[in-house]
Amino acid sequence: MNAHQPPVAGQLARYASDPSRSRGRRIEEPAAPTRSAFQRDRDRVIHSTAFRRLVYKTQVFLNHEGDLFRTRLTHSLEVAQLGRSIARSLQLNEDLVEGISLAHDLGHTPFGHAGQDALNACLKSLPEDTDERRNGFEHNLQSLRVVDELEERYPGFDGLNLSFETREGILKHCSLANALLLEQKEPGGVGARFVHGGSPSLEAQLCNLADEIAYNAHDIDDGVRSGLLALEQLEDVPLFDEHRRAALKAYPGLKGRRLLFESIRLMLSEQVYDVIDTTRQRLEAAGAADAEEVRTLPTMVGFSDAMKSASNTLKSFLHKNLYRHPQVMDNTNRARQVVTDLFTLYLQLPAEMTDGALPEQSLARAVADHIAGMTDRFAIREHERLMGTSVFPPGIEPAHKPAQSVVVR
Numbered sequence: 001m002n003a004h005q006p007p008v009a010g011q012l013a014r015y016a017s018d019p020s021r022s023r024g025r026r027i028e029e030p031a032a033p034t035r036s037a038f039q040r041d042r043d044r045v046i047h048s049t050a051f052r053r054l055v056y057k058t059q060v061f062l063n064h065e066g067d068l069f070r071t072r073l074t075h076s077l078e079v080a081q082l083g084r085s086i087a088r089s090l091q092l093n094e095d096l097v098e099g100i101s102l103a104h105d106l107g108h109t110p111f112g113h114a115g116q117d118a119l120n121a122c123l124k125s126l127p128e129d130t131d132e133r134r135n136g137f138e139h140n141l142q143s144l145r146v147v148d149e150l151e152e153r154y155p156g157f158d159g160l161n162l163s164f165e166t167r168e169g170i171l172k173h174c175s176l177a178n179a180l181l182l183e184q185k186e187p188g189g190v191g192a193r194f195v196h197g198g199s200p201s202l203e204a205q206l207c208n209l210a211d212e213i214a215y216n217a218h219d220i221d222d223g224v225r226s227g228l229l230a231l232e233q234l235e236d237v238p239l240f241d242e243h244r245r246a247a248l249k250a251y252p253g254l255k256g257r258r259l260l261f262e263s264i265r266l267m268l269s270e271q272v273y274d275v276i277d278t279t280r281q282r283l284e285a286a287g288a289a290d291a292e293e294v295r296t297l298p299t300m301v302g303f304s305d306a307m308k309s310a311s312n313t314l315k316s317f318l319h320k321n322l323y324r325h326p327q328v329m330d331n332t333n334r335a336r337q338v339v340t341d342l343f344t345l346y347l348q349l350p351a352e353m354t355d356g357a358l359p360e361q362s363l364a365r366a367v368a369d370h371i372a373g374m375t376d377r378f379a380i381r382e383h384e385r386l387m388g389t390s391v392f393p394p395g396i397e398p399a400h401k402p403a404q405s406v407v408v409r
Helices: 037-046 049-056 072-090 094-103 112-124 131-135 139-150 164-170 176-185 192-196 202-226 238-250 256-286 305-323 326-348 363-372 376-387
Strands: none
Touching: 037 094, 037 164, 049 072, 049 376, 072 094, 072 202, 072 256, 094 164, 094 202, 112 131, 112 326, 112 363, 131 176, 131 363, 139 164, 139 363, 164 202, 176 192, 202 256, 202 305, 238 256, 238 305, 256 305, 326 363, 326 376
16 A cells, blocks of 8 residues: 555544543533534534634735635635645544634634734733733634633533533643633643643644644745745745756646646645654654553654754745735734724723623723634724724725724824
8 A cells, every 4th residue: 555545534543532532521512413522513613703704814915915815714724624634644533633723713813913913912011910911812822712702602601612622722822821821710621731741632733733834835825926925036945946846847848827836736745745654653653552642742743854944944934035025014014003003992992892891801801802803804994983094005995984983092
């Protein structure tokens, strides 16, 4: 059998997460008659309001800049596709990988990392010494808040009441301060590994890496499509250029978008095979007996040293030439201003929030939740409605004309 030929779907390795052995949900529910716990989690994520909002949330390029650029939604779908492909070859639980992948960005603010950084700075600048000031804003933690508390769909509980394993994968990163708060509320729960050490499930580890593989590839595509990157620049990136040359060898005279797409396709394939081979070797060497023993081991899912180095070179190139491009930075600065103005105004006039402050939490956290749930275009409309001006250039029209401005100085 070919080394990369996938096994039959549903066949799980001994160290894969088994839904029948799940640590369960925070609020006990009867099992679904036709779906496993992880399939049920995935379905709840897909039907959530927060998931639908991802279609209008920035990945790199703002929503108005073009119809074909990636959004948080299309990014999440690409992560899920890559994750499931790798999971099947490694005989991990595909349904858990898919659920985590689709949910991992539910807490992202409008305007991508610019919005997240601005909202974190707003909370950190609060005058009082509060949990909000100390702990700031983390989008991974916000994704957990969405599925644990903020979604309002079910009569018996807040949030989506997902299984432990899905929630653990969603919380990819967490500061020690916030992990301690989680551990206080839920001893031995999803925050425990950040406090006491340890690793998450192999499926969670895989989603983390699939996220990186996906955004590196699609940011090349979007960067070239936008005109901010040129194919000639990418010849300086070994990981991309070796596959560009391979594509030209197989198809002499290939050029333009077909050359770009084929180069990215070959690059993705090599990365996927590298992860599969490297992870198999690590798991065989470690001899993990089951999914629980995996949690006591170092990270098992990963690149080889050579591929990790090549991937880091690509990330550095994208950071310098795309994410820090003057045009991207200009929109980043405008986006920060929108988030900062909205936060300041809602603190002073909370009634302006369309859904009001949530009960049993501070106003500052309610404002952060409200802003984090916005799409790009809604945030732009709200800013123009409330401030009476737009920080974005003409051409980005709100869906309605502002009826009245509430300007706070």
